[in-house]
């Protein structure tokens with residue numbers, strides 16, 4: 001029987017325990033960011049290569065985000081957010097080649113990055129055909145959106161996410177659009193391997209508390225998936241047995 005207790009998974013050759021990946025932008029303070037990461041239980045965090053101030057090149061500046069995160073044991077997932085062309089993404093990923101790379105473009109640029117030796121985790125729309133193409137060119141995972149980035153609208157098309165997951169041979173990570181804990185639970189109930197989120201935690205009234213809720217939701221959703229959902233039925237199915245029921249005629 002499945003259980004979330006020893007439920008590790010592999011992402012780009014790395015064994016992962018937590019199924020949550022958190023973004024590091026938009027937090028009210030660095031302290032809140034660090035506390036939220038801890039509360040979420042995450043091991044892997046994203047940093048935007050183009051937007052973040054990475055501090056000194058050798059990483060010795062103590063306020064450098066890389067230093068703060070790596071000394072706390074977080075693995076970094078650099079992302080190429082802000083790149084609008086394949087050339088941009090490739091240039092940015094090559095300039096700062098720490099950890100795995102994430103590319104904003106689709107199959108062509110992903111293929112080029114794979115060819116150059118990157119582990120590519122592409123953010124994509126929720127189209128099963130696109131997801132298949134990205135897997136076919138050698139991406140280490142596919143990361144379909146739940147909804148537009150920063151929208152908090154939740155998983156708009158659970159059916160597509162489920163189709164992507166059913167056909168994929170690489171991890172499927174819902175990336176973007178999560179608004180609250182129940183969205184995370186749904187992603188895992190659908191069988192997804194991970195959820196990447198930023199705004200829902202960073203822009204909540206209490207990011208640390210929301211991060212804790214996301215952590216609990218991930219475990220709940222994953223447990224529900226492993227437990228196996230009951231089949232949906234179109235009609236009522238009484239839960240008490242009807243055999244031996246006293247009929248109205250017998251009592252009159």
Ligand SMILES: CC(=O)[C@@H](O)[C@H](O)COP(=O)(O)O
Nearest residue numbers: 023149150176177197198199
């Ligand atoms: C943080 C990151 O890398 C993005 O994938 C994105 O910002 C996530 O989207 P949300 O902010 O909607 O969670």
